[in-house]
Amino acid sequence: MNESTPSGPLLTMTGMTKQYPGCLANDHVSLTVERNQIHALLGENGAGKSTLVKMIYGVVKPDAGEIVWEGQQVSIPTPGAAQRLGIGMVFQHFSLFEALTVTENIALGLATAKERVGLRGRILQISTEYGLPLDPDRVVHDLSVGERQRIEIVRCLLQNPKLLIMDEPTSVLTPSEVQKLFVTLRRLASEGCSILYISHKLEEVRALCSAATIMRLGRNVARCAPAGKTVKQLAEIMINMDLRLPTPRPLVSGNAPARLVLDRLTIRSHNQFGTSLKDISLSIAGGEILGIAGIAGNGQSELIDGLSGEIPAGKPESVLIDGVAAGHMGPAERRRIRGCFVPEERNGHGAVTTMSLADNAFLSGYLRGALVRFGVIDKKRTLAFADDIIKRFDVRTTGPRAEARSLSGGNLQKFLVGREVLQDPGVLVINQPTWGVDAGAALAIHEAIMALAQGGAAVMIISQDLDEIFVLADRIAVIAGGRVSEPVATRSATVESIGRLMGGTSEDMVADSAVAHA
Amino acid sequence: MLKIEARGYESKFWRYAAPILALVLTGATSGLIFAAMGRPPGLTVYTFLVTPLLQQDGFQALAVKAAPLIMMGVGLSLAYRANVWNIGTDGQFTLGAICGGGIALAFPDAPSRALFPAIVAGGFIGGMINGGLVAWLRIRFNANEILTSLMFAYICQYLLVYLVTGPWRDPEGFGFPQTALFSDTALAPRLIEDSNVHIGVLLAPLIAIAVWVMLEKSLLGFQFRVLGQATRAARFAGFSENRLVWVAMLISGGLAGLAGVLEATGTLGQLTTTLSPGYGFTAIIVAFLGRLNPIGVIPAGLLLALTYLGGDAAQINLGLPNAVTGIFQGILLFYLLGCDILLLNRIRWVLNKPKAA
Numbered sequence: 001m002n003e004s005t006p007s008g009p010l011l012t013m014t015g016m017t018k019q020y021p022g023c024l025a026n027d028h029v030s031l032t033v034e035r036n037q038i039h040a041l042l043g044e045n046g047a048g049k050s051t052l053v054k055m056i057y058g059v060v061k062p063d064a065g066e067i068v069w070e071g072q073q074v075s076i077p078t079p080g081a082a083q084r085l086g087i088g089m090v091f092q093h094f095s096l097f098e099a100l101t102v103t104e105n106i107a108l109g110l111a112t113a114k115e116r117v118g119l120r121g122r123i124l125q126i127s128t129e130y131g132l133p134l135d136p137d138r139v140v141h142d143l144s145v146g147e148r149q150r151i152e153i154v155r156c157l158l159q160n161p162k163l164l165i166m167d168e169p170t171s172v173l174t175p176s177e178v179q180k181l182f183v184t185l186r187r188l189a190s191e192g193c194s195i196l197y198i199s200h201k202l203e204e205v206r207a208l209c210s211a212a213t214i215m216r217l218g219r220n221v222a223r224c225a226p227a228g229k230t231v232k233q234l235a236e237i238m239i240n241m242d243l244r245l246p247t248p249r250p251l252v253s254g255n256a257p258a259r260l261v262l263d264r265l266t267i268r269s270h271n272q273f274g275t276s277l278k279d280i281s282l283s284i285a286g287g288e289i290l291g292i293a294g295i296a297g298n299g300q301s302e303l304i305d306g307l308s309g310e311i312p313a314g315k316p317e318s319v320l321i322d323g324v325a326a327g328h329m330g331p332a333e334r335r336r337i338r339g340c341f342v343p344e345e346r347n348g349h350g351a352v353t354t355m356s357l358a359d360n361a362f363l364s365g366y367l368r369g370a371l372v373r374f375g376v377i378d379k380k381r382t383l384a385f386a387d388d389i390i391k392r393f394d395v396r397t398t399g400p401r402a403e404a405r406s407l408s409g410g411n412l413q414k415f416l417v418g419r420e421v422l423q424d425p426g427v428l429v430i431n432q433p434t435w436g437v438d439a440g441a442a443l444a445i446h447e448a449i450m451a452l453a454q455g456g457a458a459v460m461i462i463s464q465d466l467d468e469i470f471v472l473a474d475r476i477a478v479i480a481g482g483r484v485s486e487p488v489a490t491r492s493a494t495v496e497s498i499g500r501l502m503g504g505t506s507e508d509m510v511a512d513s514a515v516a517h518a
Numbered sequence: 519m520l521k522i523e524a525r526g527y528e529s530k531f532w533r534y535a536a537p538i539l540a541l542v543l544t545g546a547t548s549g550l551i552f553a554a555m556g557r558p559p560g561l562t563v564y565t566f567l568v569t570p571l572l573q574q575d576g577f578q579a580l581a582v583k584a585a586p587l588i589m590m591g592v593g594l595s596l597a598y599r600a601n602v603w604n605i606g607t608d609g610q611f612t613l614g615a616i617c618g619g620g621i622a623l624a625f626p627d628a629p630s631r632a633l634f635p636a637i638v639a640g641g642f643i644g645g646m647i648n649g650g651l652v653a654w655l656r657i658r659f660n661a662n663e664i665l666t667s668l669m670f671a672y673i674c675q676y677l678l679v680y681l682v683t684g685p686w687r688d689p690e691g692f693g694f695p696q697t698a699l700f701s702d703t704a705l706a707p708r709l710i711e712d713s714n715v716h717i718g719v720l721l722a723p724l725i726a727i728a729v730w731v732m733l734e735k736s737l738l739g740f741q742f743r744v745l746g747q748a749t750r751a752a753r754f755a756g757f758s759e760n761r762l763v764w765v766a767m768l769i770s771g772g773l774a775g776l777a778g779v780l781e782a783t784g785t786l787g788q789l790t791t792t793l794s795p796g797y798g799f800t801a802i803i804v805a806f807l808g809r810l811n812p813i814g815v816i817p818a819g820l821l822l823a824l825t826y827l828g829g830d831a832a833q834i835n836l837g838l839p840n841a842v843t844g845i846f847q848g849i850l851l852f853y854l855l856g857c858d859i860l861l862l863n864r865i866r867w868v869l870n871k872p873k874a875a
Contacts, residue, residue: 308754309756310753310754330756330758331753331754331755331756332755332756332757333756334756335756341754343754345750348747348748348750348751349748349750349751349754350751350754351751352744352747352748352751353748354528354747355743355744355747359740362740363744363751363754363755364754364755366737372737375736375737375738376735376736376737377735377736377737377740379735405527406527
């Protein structure tokens with residue numbers, strides 16, 4: 001901002017290469033960020049976006065490549081060096097101390113006592129100037145995720161950066177918070193701070209960014225102006241295949257019998273920082289898909305644990321699967337009455353990564369697949385079951401004997417969803433069905449979920465991805481603070497109305513639904 | 519300088535090569551120690567590892583020593599696979615010997631056909647009681663089984679000392695801390711006439727095979743493996759952790775008790791205070807050397823048995839202290855655990871490069 005007549009691009013990187021054991025994360029990647037530009041770095045999970053920006057921020061050391069910053073060739077060995085050049089970064093996962101105030105947290109990141117003088121005032125000034133409302137004296141523990149993100153942004157802005165890197169900033173925000181963030185980012189760009197915006201949300205990128213670099217499998221595949229392309233075109237460049245949307249399903253008739261009923265389900269979280277479930281009542285009919293929207297950490301993992309039986313409910317009648325009181329049943333018993341579940345975490349929860357796909361197919365499928373005879377594993381049938389999942393769900397792997405950890409996230413997720421779908425469930429509950437999954441695999445998973453509902457199963461999808469919920473669900477409810485709102489029909493819901501529920505405290509929600517019912 | 523790099527996968531080669539490398543390093547290190555003590559290192563290692571086998575009936579002695587180590591190692595490999603850290607096999611061994619030996623002393627005149635099976639059952643149950651208590655404490659009070667099982671090992675040892683020097687002392691034993699000799703009907707049947715080779719030598723490999731089949735082929739064994747690798751996945755599948763802890767402690771305790779009672783009735787023919795020269799602790803090394811695989815435990819048990827015989831040989835032939843056995847075993851465990859880093863990592867020699875400006 002203080003250079004005289006700046007000219008030429010702010011940052012040019014060429015030939016950036018990084019080899020990890022068994023994985024070429026970046027293969028001669030180039031990137032050019034102009035001054036005053038909001039530049040999108042687009043790509044699926046595993047395309048190498050994070051590795052590239054970590055090299056810019058000095059967290060990862062490149063094996064090869066050239067970085068030119070304001071016309072000068074530089075090397076960036078540490079984050080400190082990056083900051084001195086004027087590069088700031090807001091990570092996806094924040095590094096904040098819960099027990100300290102906003103000011104204290106920011107002061108901790110500053111190198112010298114001199115910088116701390118008048119810090120509180122500067123925080124207030126920046127936060128009002130850029131539309132980032134923050135109370136410097138609040139303790140972080142009490143702040144929402146959106147507010148915490150603002151702390152990280154303000155922390156960067158205090159350094160007067162020329163480039164601000166934002167890694168998937170909107171994944172933790174409600175739709176209205178996203179709009180506010182965009183206003184701030186546009187303002188920053190106009191004042192001379194370029195933004196490198198990492199995302200795989202194409203609508204956002206089209207709305208916000210004036211240029212985009214698209215990566216696939218560790219390489220550059222395109223550089224374009226995103227506004228000049230459709231979402232579909234961008235997605236196709238990103239995944240290198242034609243993108244189909246799932247075919248819409250006919251609506252369920254209103255009088256199908258309920259297959260999953262929750263009656264005032266209340267569960268205390270076992271985790272100290274978990275969210276307890278409070279009085280959740282809902283019912284899902286056969287053939288219906290209910291979407292549970294919500295920001296991470298509002299009780300989603302407790303909900304699926306409570307439904308799968310990993311955490312038993314207080315009363316048997318609080319969970320009814322096809323009319324059977326299942327609240328006290330463990331996971332195996334619930335599977336016996338045709339309840340199937342896909343948890344969010346693949347590694348070590350839904351799957352044992354060090355075991356073969358056949359073993360993982362057996363893990364949850366041995367009961368319904370009758371894969372045990374007289375206490376002995378029927379190896380032939382287990383292999384056949386795993387093979388069936390691999391074929392029908394197009395899982396890219398060397399075969400059922402491959403270890404689960406050798407699969408990409410998307411392929412493993414297809415395998416895990418396939419494992420449950422092929423058990424012919426009457427009730428299927430999936431937490432974050434396409435989290436960290438590439439677009440091709442996401443489509444396959446969405447189609448499988450819809451086909452299952454078409455066949456008469458009751459399906460609950462718990463997702464942070466509102467697009468996904470609007471595509472799949474017949475009705476939508478929101479989980480916030482461990483409570484679930486009254487479901488509304490998808491066709492009468494809007495992103496704004498759902499977003500409001502996501503951001504609200506539980507009291508707001510109660511008030512909202514009271515108004516809706518009045 | 520040396521640099522350790524993650525491989526990103528588990529090396530199949532090093533899974534088997536790591537224990538062999540550990541053995542070679544152990545041989546070299548103990549050679550150095552012998553040299554420092556002023557002994558010819560080559561001859562000493564030779565005396566330690568080869569001489570015992572050249573003796574008359576050397577292989578029989580080896581098999582008899584190895585049998586209890588293999589039985590306990592098999593039980594431990596099962597428990598450790600499920601992340602149940604039973605460290606107190608020595609106590610389970612001792613309590614098994616006490617229970618079985620108590621039956622032998624109480625019914626000296628009973629016919630062999632009834633008495634010996636009762637003694638074996640008593641030994642097995644004795645070990646199970648000890649193991650079961652550990653399981654109960656973990657499940658009921660969340661007490662760490664490493665600590666409780668180890669404490670039980672001392673309790674059982676002192677119980678043995680109390681019994682052997684007190685109520686069960688042989689009145690005609692000239693005050694030695696030992697019980698009366700068991701009656702002939704109480705002794706473990708021999709596989710070879712006029713030798714020490716008792717039925718345990720046959721049982722140990724059979725048990726190893728049986729547990730291997732259970733672990734690799736059965737639903738129960740699958741549950742153990744899943745619990746050991748991913749607790750949450752085990753819960754997701756609906757496997758009860760508590761039940762598996764019970765089973766793991768009962769089986770590993772029971773097998774240690776069986777080893778104890780066979781040692782008492784097969785080798786010693788009575789109870790003495792020195793019933794176990796640390797067999798239970800050596801069995802931990804056996805289990806790891808055997809890669810927590812019941813079949814791998816068989817050669818591992820034979821090797822560790824050899825260190826006991828080698829210790830005796832080194833004492834007799836070279837005048838080295840018997841502690842050599844313990845030193846050798848300790849070095850071996852050290853290298854075994856250390857070499858496992860090669861499973862998931864590779865070590866590269868990196869030249870020091872001047873830092874880029």
